[in-house]
Amino acid sequence: MFGYYVSLAIRSLRGTPVLSALMVAAIAVGVGASMTVLTLNYMMSQNPLAHKDSVLYAVQLDSWDPNEAYQRSSNEMPVQLTYRDATALLRSDIPARQAAMHRYGFTVSSDDFELRPFSGEARITTRQFFALFDVPFLYGGTWDADADSSPVQQVVLSKATNEKLFGGENSVGRSIDLNGEPFTVVGVIDKWNPSPKIYDLNNGPFNEAEELYIPFGLHRKFEIYSWGNTNGWASGDSGEGYEGHLQGESVWIQYWVELQSAEQLENYRDFLTGYIREQKQQGRFQRPLKFALTRPSEWLVLNEVLSDDNRVLGWLSLAFLLVCVVNAVALMLAKFLRKAPEAGVRRALGASRQAVFVQHVIESGCIGVFGGLCGILLALVGLGTIRQLSFGYIDQVATMDWLMMLAAVGLAILASLLAGIYPAWRVSRTNPSLYLKTQ
Amino acid sequence: MLKMHNIRKSYRTDTIETHALRDFSLEVNEGEFVSVTGPSGSGKTTFLNIAGMLETPTGGEYLLDGDNVSHLNDRQRSRLRNEKIGFIFQGFNLIPDLNLFDNIDVPLRYRGFNSKERRRRIEKVLEQVGLSARAKHLPSQLSGGQQQRVAIARALAGEPRFLLADEPTGNLDSLMARQVMELLEFINEWGTTIVMVTHDPDLARRAHRNIQIVDGQVSDLQRAVAAAEAATA
Numbered sequence: 001m002f003g004y005y006v007s008l009a010i011r012s013l014r015g016t017p018v019l020s021a022l023m024v025a026a027i028a029v030g031v032g033a034s035m036t037v038l039t040l041n042y043m044m045s046q047n048p049l050a051h052k053d054s055v056l057y058a059v060q061l062d063s064w065d066p067n068e069a070y071q072r073s074s075n076e077m078p079v080q081l082t083y084r085d086a087t088a089l090l091r092s093d094i095p096a097r098q099a100a101m102h103r104y105g106f107t108v109s110s111d112d113f114e115l116r117p118f119s120g121e122a123r124i125t126t127r128q129f130f131a132l133f134d135v136p137f138l139y140g141g142t143w144d145a146d147a148d149s150s151p152v153q154q155v156v157l158s159k160a161t162n163e164k165l166f167g168g169e170n171s172v173g174r175s176i177d178l179n180g181e182p183f184t185v186v187g188v189i190d191k192w193n194p195s196p197k198i199y200d201l202n203n204g205p206f207n208e209a210e211e212l213y214i215p216f217g218l219h220r221k222f223e224i225y226s227w228g229n230t231n232g233w234a235s236g237d238s239g240e241g242y243e244g245h246l247q248g249e250s251v252w253i254q255y256w257v258e259l260q261s262a263e264q265l266e267n268y269r270d271f272l273t274g275y276i277r278e279q280k281q282q283g284r285f286q287r288p289l290k291f292a293l294t295r296p297s298e299w300l301v302l303n304e305v306l307s308d309d310n311r312v313l314g315w316l317s318l319a320f321l322l323v324c325v326v327n328a329v330a331l332m333l334a335k336f337l338r339k340a341p342e343a344g345v346r347r348a349l350g351a352s353r354q355a356v357f358v359q360h361v362i363e364s365g366c367i368g369v370f371g372g373l374c375g376i377l378l379a380l381v382g383l384g385t386i387r388q389l390s391f392g393y394i395d396q397v398a399t400m401d402w403l404m405m406l407a408a409v410g411l412a413i414l415a416s417l418l419a420g421i422y423p424a425w426r427v428s429r430t431n432p433s434l435y436l437k438t439q
Numbered sequence: 440m441l442k443m444h445n446i447r448k449s450y451r452t453d454t455i456e457t458h459a460l461r462d463f464s465l466e467v468n469e470g471e472f473v474s475v476t477g478p479s480g481s482g483k484t485t486f487l488n489i490a491g492m493l494e495t496p497t498g499g500e501y502l503l504d505g506d507n508v509s510h511l512n513d514r515q516r517s518r519l520r521n522e523k524i525g526f527i528f529q530g531f532n533l534i535p536d537l538n539l540f541d542n543i544d545v546p547l548r549y550r551g552f553n554s555k556e557r558r559r560r561i562e563k564v565l566e567q568v569g570l571s572a573r574a575k576h577l578p579s580q581l582s583g584g585q586q587q588r589v590a591i592a593r594a595l596a597g598e599p600r601f602l603l604a605d606e607p608t609g610n611l612d613s614l615m616a617r618q619v620m621e622l623l624e625f626i627n628e629w630g631t632t633i634v635m636v637t638h639d640p641d642l643a644r645r646a647h648r649n650i651q652i653v654d655g656q657v658s659d660l661q662r663a664v665a666a667a668e669a670a671t672a
């Protein structure tokens with residue numbers, strides 16, 4: 001019977017092409033608009049570290065102002081560490097892996113005269129960064145262990161940067177100039193672009209991953225300041241100059257650890273507690289003892305990657321879909337009631353009310369399938385437009401995966417069934433004799 | 440096979456209440472060909488619709504094959520209508536965007552026959568009404584007489600025991616009307632009980648029995664005659 005109803009539905013839709021097109025358009029526009037917004041929201045709330053969600057933790061220490069709690073995060077702790085605390089934590093051997101890092105940038109040049117110098121986004125970090133975040137290497141690997149604490153001019157290149165500088169060939173051992181200083185290439189990573197950029201949500205969560213990775217031991221030599229957010233509460237606390245900056249209370253280092261067992265986690269908690277107690281004795285950490293180890297999934301929530309505005313937009317788009325559905329209800333009601341005489345004949349020939357109802361609901365479902373497919377096209381156009389307008393800023397977010405396409409069709413069918421139920425019910429309830437009494 | 444006792448049917452609108460049928464009693468036996476006449480608005484169509492369970496009476500009792508149908512739900516009624524009753528209307532009421540084959544297919548679909556059985560029956564009834572060559576035509580491509588023959592074929596395809604015809608010749612010229620009447624007589628000879636509403640006194644006379652409905656009731660005169668016949672018998 002299902003096949004019969006579908007063939008009747010298609011025949012009926014073909015019979016009134018304009019009305020059918022309007023109904024499909026109503027559903028398609030609603031689905032297209034809401035899927036555009038929902039896709040953005042969905043992609044923004046992806047967890048690129050889901051596969052390591054149970055072992056990775058972002059580290060927060062409450063080193064903030066004794067008189068006032070940190071206001072800009074929901075757990076009232078700074079989301080970054082001071083340089084001083086980061087280097088202290090690096091000395092612990094409890095975590096299986098750990099990485100301290102921040103954003104930076106260089107002017108890149110090479111011996112190749114053809115290549116104009118360009119500015120490259122860089123990440124200053126420690127050597128386990130790559131293993132911790134499962135960054136795949138194309139050539140070579142991370143730098144030597146001593147490069148994390150002493151000045152060693154080595155660099156790991158992104159795949160794109162290696163292509164730009166060396167035409168994509170194995171460049172390990174070659175040299176490039178960063179801000180005029182020679183750096184030796186020790187590794188080239190494969191294409192890697194976590195979105196959102198979970199390891200540093202503070203500085204453009206949908207930016208592309210960096211082009212250069214530089215060892216952590218170079219701070220003093222080049223007097224490196226963070227290119228990302230730096231937040232402070234105490235002014236001029238630890239003397240003058242660059243050393244003062246390194247020993248000061250401003251926070252600018254992101255810190256991640258990998259703890260592979262409950263025992264490791266427990267030990268690390270003890271370690272952090274001990275560290276804060278020790279610092280308290282030296283006059284720092286004057287707030288109540290507080291720290292946090294947060295998994296990637298919760299880290300995304302804590303940092304409000306999906307803002308309230310995005311959420312409101314999501315609801316608005318669904319409200320718009322509802323308006324479209326109401327329009328479709330009106331159109332379907334008009335169409336179904338016009339065909340009520342046929343339903344009357346079917347009733348006289350033995351169709352039950354239920355059979356008439358199901359037949360019409362399936363017809364509206366068919367409109368939903370077509371509406372959904374057109375809606376996907378509209379959503380792709382919408383996302384394409386957003387990509388154009390954002391100049392690549394959210395390229396990775398404004399794309400639809402299979403799940404979202406499936407969701408679009410599902411949403412369309414749901415919408416059209418909702419739109420069809422009342423009209424179908426109306427036709428199935430009308431008294432057939434009304435249409436059979438000719439004259 | 441059909442027995443109505445004191446059937447009442449009234450329609451209520453905001454302002455008026457119309458009594459379409461009042462104390463309507465009638466019995467039709469298996470194999471009969473009954474014609475129904477009466478002035479326009481007297482309740483003939485209402486009677487047929489109640490007989491075919493398209494409408495429910497406001498009061499009274501209706502037995503079909505001895506079963507009281509007033510207790511049945513919509514599904515059971517539709518099933519019964521599908522299996523036992525064929526409808527023919529003055530306006531033919533073919534579904535315009537389905538060809539003849541698919542029109543006749545409609546009641547068979549609801550019956551749940553497989554495609555082979557449906558095809559067999561459709562070809563058989565098309566043959567009976569002499570339209571085998573037109574199976575793929577749309578209703579609009581046929582004359583009125585041909586359309587009514589298709590409607591009859593559609594009504595017959597499920598092999599109902601009871602055919603209800605509401606002015607089946609009302610829209611046809613006299614030649615076509617005669618052909619349709621002959622077809623109905625032929626069907627009746629093969630055992631199908633027929634109740635036919637008509638305005639044409641000639642056609643009405645050709646039935647086994649004529650019932651006149653006046654003002655929602657079987658006419659008094661006929662009831663008197665029936666009573667007298669019963670008395671003499």
Ligand SMILES: Nc1ncnc2c1ncn2[C@@H]1O[C@H](COP(=O)(O)OP(=O)(O)O)[C@@H](O)[C@H]1O
Pocket residue numbers: 434437450451457458459477478479480481482483484485486
């Ligand atoms: N659905 C309806 N609503 C209100 N009145 C109706 C309806 N159907 C029929 N009637 C009234 O009931 C009476 C009988 O109608 P009908 O059975 O169609 O008569 P006939 O078929 O003999 O011409 C008429 O007065 C008609 O106006």
Ligand SMILES: [Mg+2]
Pocket residue numbers: 483484485
């Ligand atoms: Mg009538």
